[in-house]
Amino acid sequence: MELxxxxxxxxxxxxxxxxxNLKVWKKDGSVMELKECVxxxxxxxxxxxQIKILASRQIRTIRDVFxxxxxGKKVYI
Known part of the structure; x- marks a missing residue:
């Protein structure tokens, strides 16, 4: 099983x-948690x-490197 x-x-x-489910860093260094998104x-x-949060129908733009x-699993570069 991958970690x-x-x-x-x-x-x-x-x-x-x-x-x-994603966790990303924002420009100011804080953490943004995106649950149930595509x-x-x-x-x-x-x-x-661009990511769409299904519960609120909000569309967010994020950088891949963040x-x-x-x-629930770590992402490394």
């Missing part, structure tokens, strides 16, 4: 369309992706 994901594997999981689109040039936890 952590490489960022490339985390990207594949998010892009697959399944519901995920990935919408990915911008390769900027390194960002993802440090996916479904």
């Amino acid at each position: 952590e994901y490489h960022i490339s594997e985390a990207r594949r999981i998010i892009d697959s369309g399944q519901t995920v 990935g919408l689109r990915y911008n390769f040039r900027q390194g960002t992706r 993802i440090f936890e996916l479904n």
Whole structure:
């Protein structure tokens, strides 16, 4: 059983369309927890992706390098 994901594997999981739970760092260094969300689109040039939170229907833009936890498992670069 894996205890952590490489960022490339985390990207594949998010892009697959399944519901995920994420923890990401914000620009100010605080932690943002996104529960029950799906990935919408990915911008390769900027390194960002849009995430939709299903409960609130809110769409957030996050940077891939700031993802440090996916479904309770650590993400490393």
